[in-house]
Amino acid sequence: AIQLTQSPSSLSASIGDRVIISCRASQDISSALAWYQQKPGKAPKFLIYDVSTLDTGVPSRFSGSGSGTHFTLTISSLQPEDFATYYCQQFNGFPPTFGGGTRVEIK
């Protein structure tokens, strides 16, 4: 199975900060990468697919980039509702796999 490694595993940031989360794949996954946001006790929320395409209703402060084995999720100006854990997920190889998550906390 393709392994996804996220970094950092957690970070502290302030409202208005630019936040960048990294996701590295153990092999080339082309552009088959999605991102999810999960708040405590809640289901993951679908944010982005195909590396950079935002799902309907996702704020434009979220963006994704990358290709091959290295990808990033950027939050351009962190808002109070963005404090959560973020997961990347690849859908190039079988089975689909998720990264270990990056927890974004309030500084």
Place this chain on the structure above:
Amino acid sequence: QVQLHESGPGLVKPSETLSLTCTVSGVSIRSYYWSWVRQPPGKELEWIGYNFNSGSTKYNPSLMSRVTISIDTSKSQFSLELTSVTAADTAVYYCASSYCSSNSCYFDHWGPGTLVTVSS
């Protein structure tokens, strides 16, 4: 708007079968791939498998020998059965609608999840 909701026992004994049902509303159950994903406490997400249109199934190789996912189109429900459970199967179980290619999927709508604990 797609809505999903899981239901089933919250406690299962070791060696028994875990059975969960997901009720789908807002869309035809024939229109999507339907997946189960689980998350052990404090750990990452793990895809279990999918069923499409009651005929096409794929399962995670790590669980394939113990998993069955089926669809009841008359009730707009799909179900998960996981046999011979152990404590390692304790997790929050999510049902999700999926977009799948020939070999993999991503997940755009999720149920709220249900915690299943395996314990005697």
